[in-house]
Amino acid sequence: MPLAPKFDLIIHGGTVIDGTKTPRFDADIGILEGFITAIGDLSMCEADAKMDATGKIVAAGFIDSHTHDDQAVLAQPDMTFKISQGVTTVITGNCGISIAPLHPGSPLPAPLNLLADVGSARFATFRSYLDALRRQPSAVNVAAMVGHTTLRVMTMSSLERAAESSEIGAMNALLEEALEAGAIGISTGTYYPPAAHASTQEVIDVCRPITGTGAVYVTHMRDEADNSMVSLEETFLIGRELDSPVVISHHKLQRAQNFGKSAITLPRIREAMQCQCVALDCYPYNASSTMLHRDPSRLQGRILIASSEPHPEQAGRDLDAIASEWQIDKTDAAARLQPASAIYFGMDEGDVQNILAFDETMIGSDGIPTGEKPHPRLWGTFPRILGHYSRDIGLFPLETAIWKMTGLTARNFKLVKRGTLRIGQHADVVVFNAATIRT
Numbered sequence: 001m002p003l004a005p006k007f008d009l010i011i012h013g014g015t016v017i018d019g020t021k022t023p024r025f026d027a028d029i030g031i032l033e034g035f036i037t038a039i040g041d042l043s044m045c046e047a048d049a050k051m052d053a054t055g056k057i058v059a060a061g062f063i064d065s066h067t068h069d070d071q072a073v074l075a076q077p078d079m080t081f082k083i084s085q086g087v088t089t090v091i092t093g094n095c096g097i098s099i100a101p102l103h104p105g106s107p108l109p110a111p112l113n114l115l116a117d118v119g120s121a122r123f124a125t126f127r128s129y130l131d132a133l134r135r136q137p138s139a140v141n142v143a144a145m146v147g148h149t150t151l152r153v154m155t156m157s158s159l160e161r162a163a164e165s166s167e168i169g170a171m172n173a174l175l176e177e178a179l180e181a182g183a184i185g186i187s188t189g190t191y192y193p194p195a196a197h198a199s200t201q202e203v204i205d206v207c208r209p210i211t212g213t214g215a216v217y218v219t220h221m222r223d224e225a226d227n228s229m230v231s232l233e234e235t236f237l238i239g240r241e242l243d244s245p246v247v248i249s250h251h252k253l254q255r256a257q258n259f260g261k262s263a264i265t266l267p268r269i270r271e272a273m274q275c276q277c278v279a280l281d282c283y284p285y286n287a288s289s290t291m292l293h294r295d296p297s298r299l300q301g302r303i304l305i306a307s308s309e310p311h312p313e314q315a316g317r318d319l320d321a322i323a324s325e326w327q328i329d330k331t332d333a334a335a336r337l338q339p340a341s342a343i344y345f346g347m348d349e350g351d352v353q354n355i356l357a358f359d360e361t362m363i364g365s366d367g368i369p370t371g372e373k374p375h376p377r378l379w380g381t382f383p384r385i386l387g388h389y390s391r392d393i394g395l396f397p398l399e400t401a402i403w404k405m406t407g408l409t410a411r412n413f414k415l416v417k418r419g420t421l422r423i424g425q426h427a428d429v430v431v432f433n434a435a436t437i438r439t
């Protein structure tokens with residue numbers, strides 16, 4: 001009689017949802033040396049440790065497809081705000097901003113300042129950043145991208161214009177170094193002032209080194225309000241010119257006059273998917289969060305201050321209330337609070353649900369891991385999808401919810417041996433109670 005295999009850990013008695021969108025099944029999971037080595041009835045097998053998952057869901061570890069955790073994985077390596085949600089892998093370097101490469105003396109124009117506290121470590125090369133992570137690994141796996149805005153800050157004397165050819169050449173060299181070191185792609189954030197002057201052609205030219213590598217082009221689009229459709233076309237064009245997969249970050253439609261337009265954007269995205277590789281992510285809230293804008297056109301609707309360097313006491317208060325207390329207008333109050341971050345109540349819940357329910361939408365938190373009063377998406381995105389949107393309002397089955405945060409994401413970002421709970425995969429596993437999980 002052959003000896004029963006021995007495991008480091010057996011998770012027994014649970015119901016497996018494996019991250020492929022296929023129906024759940026009851027099975028034990030055997031883990032050895034960091035990999036899943038058996039799935040089935042392991043009741044006769046020995047293990048150094050056993051975990052009883054009776055009545056619980058056992059799923060592939062969640063992948064946060066959209067984070068700004070570049071610095072947090074070094075500064076807060078326990079990553080409690082992600083691990084506590086079942087997140088085992090984070091994609092960093094989104095919205096054009098990455099913590100590397102940056103010279104020690106490089107300025108951090110907003111929104112780059114959302115990534116790092118003053119005085120935090122700087123990395124002149126992408127490799128030195130990844131080496132620091134390898135020396136001091138965090139509790140989550142990290143798949144890192146390089147940011148176009150960061151490359152602009154590294155190479156351009158002024159950000160108020162499109163890049164010149166010598167600057168594009170310098171950015172190409174930095175991107176090549178990052179890809180060589182292990183970056184999985186490049187992101188842009190042409191929505192934000194430090195990259196808004198970049199033309200479509202600049203983005204194509206800067207990103208050119210990803211062509212043929214399989215690396216992704218990820219974008220916080222130039223416009224997510226009145227000109228969303230124009231920005232979608234720009235995104236698709238860049239993807240076609242680069243012959244590279246594109247990811248539309250945190251797809252949303254801002255401002256009341258654009259509410260309901262997901263009925264137009266989603267069919268266009270699906271149509272584009274027929275001709276090129278397109279993916280998208282979304283967070284489960286109808287309020288956004290980023291730097292506090294200065295532009296009056298971006299200061300419409302209710303705005304809650306999340307942090308302010310000169311006025312930390314104003315965190316948690318509405319901009320309108322602060323402005324009236326100071327007896328100045330909103331734009332002046334926003335200027336006086338800088339540098340600052342804010343929460344914007346500018347989306348329609350119907351659009352949020354349409355986008356989340358779109359079959360190709362990945363779940364990403366877009367959490368900003370700085371300040372004392374962050375947007376709740378930092379801590380709550382994944383339980384909110386599982387508890388509120390899947391269980392309580394039935395937006396999609398649990399199998400679909402988990403696929404959107406595991407298998408789909410691993411596929412789109414080409415994460416090897418992650419995202420599904422199968423034999424031979426890394427043992428990224430999360431166990432939770434589907435009946436009680438909530439934010």
Ligand SMILES: [Zn+2]
Nearest residue numbers: 095220249250
């Ligand atoms: Zn963004």
